[in-house]
Amino acid sequence: MNVNKDRIKIAHKEALIGIGLVLFHFIWWFSFAYGLGSTDVDNYSYILGFPAWFFYSCIMGIIVMSIFVSLIVKLFFTEISLENEEFEDR
Numbered sequence: 001m002n003v004n005k006d007r008i009k010i011a012h013k014e015a016l017i018g019i020g021l022v023l024f025h026f027i028w029w030f031s032f033a034y035g036l037g038s039t040d041v042d043n044y045s046y047i048l049g050f051p052a053w054f055f056y057s058c059i060m061g062i063i064v065m066s067i068f069v070s071l072i073v074k075l076f077f078t079e080i081s082l083e084n085e086e087f088e089d090r
Contacts, residue, residue, distance in 0.1 A: 010078050017076055025065050032057035 037053035047055040 007080055010080060014077055017072060021065070021069060021072065024068075025061065028061050028064070029057045032061070
């Protein structure tokens with residue numbers, strides 16, 4: 001029974017980390033999309049042919065989040081068995 005409590009504790013911690021990552025990504029996207037994109041279209045700056053707000057919010061956002069999620073998973077997530085260990089001794 002203790003194994004299941006440990007799994008639940010790990011799952012809750014990892015779920016909170018996931019929620020934190022989603023919130024970080026939304027703040028990143030919103031800040032660049034509406035921060036840089038709220039100016040007049042004539043004043044837009046362009047990066048690789050994309051408006052800067054789109055480049056930073058969508059393209060760089062995906063790249064940064066992919067790297068960030070990979071690091072977070074490697075550093076903070078725990079590999080657990082999905083087998084029901086309670087009945088293995090029988």
